[in-house]
Amino acid sequence: MTLNQMPTLRTRTPRKKAGGQALPRQQFKDLAAFDRRAQLLEVSAQLFSEFGFESTTIRQIADRADFLPGSLYYYFRSKEEILHEIIQEPVSKTSRDNLRISSLNFDAEHRLIANIIARLYRFLKNGAAFTILQNDRKFLSGHGDFEYVEAVKNKSIELLQSTLNDGMQTGLFRKGIDTSLMIGAISRMLSSAASLFRSGDIVSMDNSLSYPLDNVVDFYLDCILRMVRASSRVDDPIPRAICQELMVGD
Amino acid sequence: MTLNQMPTLRTRTPRKKAGGQALPRQQFKDLAAFDRRAQLLEVSAQLFSEFGFESTTIRQIADRADFLPGSLYYYFRSKEEILHEIIQEPVSKTSRDNLRISSLNFDAEHRLIANIIARLYRFLKNGAAFTILQNDRKFLSGHGDFEYVEAVKNKSIELLQSTLNDGMQTGLFRKGIDTSLMIGAISRMLSSAASLFRSGDIVSMDNSLSYPLDNVVDFYLDCILRMVRASSRVDDPIPRAICQELMVGD
DNA sequence: GTCTATACAGTGATAGAC
DNA sequence: GTCTATCACTGTATAGAC
Known part of the structure; x- marks a missing residue:
């Protein structure tokens, strides 16, 4: 099932302006x-x-x-209330993802992978909301009613930062990564996935024919790990499956 | 000199509403x-x-x-004319960059590096314009008067695509890169540099104290090459100097 | 629950005084 | 070359009929 074919109930009848009999749907x-x-x-x-x-x-x-x-x-009540209702749930789910991931007993690489998969999974399930969060961040950050968005974003950055630092210390990642630059690069890179998922020709995770989606996830995991891994480890297999289980049950 | 300190001639006098003597500037x-x-x-x-x-x-x-x-x-004449004047030159310079780079007798890796450096250089010189091109791309692409923007973007993609394909064939880059995904990833990643450059605490290229800027350029070159290079070459030095000369003389 | 009608502020843009 | 004044339009939002 592609994202564009989700059951939207878009009743596209030409809107009977007058004379239409009342529908029996009390x-x-x-x-x-x-x-x-x-x-x-x-x-x-x-x-x-x-x-x-x-x-x-x-x-x-x-x-x-x-x-x-x-x-x-x-x-x-207002246009802004609509926006709130669109982004609130995705944001709070992101927050829960962060908590869940940071409480894991995995090493830094596994936590990074779990983080990436979680983000991609959220993009897939709610691409529009995350596109808004990305594109309208200027509006959101300058607006007091949306402080909770900024707060979660900051927490996400902290999580990535500590993960990168941990990985560098334990030797899984190469030394000397500029974490600020790297976090920006990873975030922007992943945001290119949001639009991909919204283009509609990527298959959902639940589907048994989920080859294309898996391809995309593999691509981003591969790229990001190549950027951060210690050189001796670039060709190591990517332990994806164990991290993926985190997302079961939403 | 930081970008924010460029000679803007922002005559911030409190605007003498009335009674100000005429300035002798005929x-x-x-x-x-x-x-x-x-x-x-x-x-x-x-x-x-x-x-x-x-x-x-x-x-x-x-x-x-x-x-x-x-x-x-x-x-x-209009708000749109202002926008045109802001983006026209940066866009046409990007176009010239593309032509210059594709006509080089360098191998794929050198052309990729030249491409990246050229983009970063343009971001540095004209961060605002490129931020607009990035953020308002929806408006620009849906507007007939700005077709030249889309055209140059497409050319840029073609250039990257052929460069990646070339690199894979000659063995400089690893086999099996999904060029569409990779181009999206690289583009977004680099766009994170635009905002960096505009934050103001990065030093210009002309400056002898250009350490921070060089750091940033090195960071992005390093990341992108790690993503595309054949595994055996990830630790090869990055031939940056030779590519950088391209940008002398604008 | 949806429509009609409208208030009211803000928008891009113009004409003409100075 | 800049200001004043204003236009026509579009924006969000409301009140009340149905």
């Missing part, structure tokens, strides 16, 4: 309400990630969701 | 006009790169340049 009222909200969130995430939060207008969102602009405010 | 009329324009371009580039083109308003630009909004239109 019994699904709550479900319908939930779906509508979810649909609005998905449409918004799509647009925000594509054009940027500030450049996306309420009218654009309403158009795509077959709404009129005013009706959005039945579900959300 | 003889510098043309020069003054040029400087004003240049100042506006620099202020705009700064703001566009920081907040995004669409999110930056004419009034913000006017404020920072000690203008009133309407006066901007004496120098520029």
Whole structure:
């Protein structure tokens, strides 16, 4: 299943402006309400990630969701509330990933790999949200209501930093890596995966035909390990499987 | 000299609203006009790169340049014209870099290194413009008037692609690199340098005290070569000097 | 739960005084 | 060459009919 084919419930009927008989769905009222909200969130995430939060207008969102602009405010108090709902969960899941990984009894290389796989996994499951976090970071960081985003980002950096330092000390990684530069390089590099995953032609992890996705994960693991590993270890196998189990059960 | 300390002629006098005696600068009329324009371009580039083109308003630009909004239109026909003037030269210089590099009689590794150095050099000389090209690529690509940007980007990708293929065939690079993924990874990675250069604490190339900058260039060369080189060559010296000469004389 | 209608601030841009 | 004043438009958001 590609990401673009997820069950979006995008009821693309041409919107019967008038005279349409009332649909007999009273019994699904709550479900319908939930779906509508979810649909609005998905449409918004799509647009925000594509054009940027500030450049996306309420009218654009309403158009795509077959709404009129005013009706959005039945579900959300403001445009910013929509953004919050889009990014809150991905951010808090990232935070939990960080905690889980830093509490592992693995060596630095395993923790680095687990970190990378976790990030790629989050990108895959929620590419739009992470694209927004990446592209609109200026807006988010300058805005008090989104401080929790910055906080988690800082924690992620700390985790990577300590992992790199640990690896250098134990000899798994080459000496003399500039950790600040390396963290920036790795982060940007991985962010190129987010757009990849959102292009739609990569297969999910759960799928038995997950060859293409595995390819992508292998690619990034390979590249990053080549950058940090001690020269004598560049051709060592990559212990991916053991790290991957971390993500089971979300 | 740090980038932030370049001679910007930012005449930060508190703007004498009224009663100021006329400055005796008739003889510098043309020069003054040029400087004003240049100042506006620099202020705009700064703001566009920081907040995004669409999110930056004419009034913000006017404020920072000690203008009133309407006066901007004496120098520029539109906001978009400002953007054009900011990015046109950097883009065309990038294009020339590409041509120069692809016409070299160097092997693939040397061409790759020259490519990286050229990009970093452009980032250094014009960080704001390249940040805009990076951050607002969605706007630029969806806009007919900026097709030349996309064209140069595509050429850059082609150059990298042929360089990587060449290197794999001649055995300088390891076999089986996914060139599409690798180009994306390298591009994003290098883009992290643009923001670095703009943070202001990196020293220019011309400067004899250019230690920090050299450090950064070395870092990226090292990382990228580790990603692409055949395993047997990861510890070979990096022939940087010979490639660097390409950039002399802009 | 959705629509109509609209308030109100902010946007890019213009015309004409100085 | 810069300012004043203002236009037409688009932005988010609200109130109330249905």
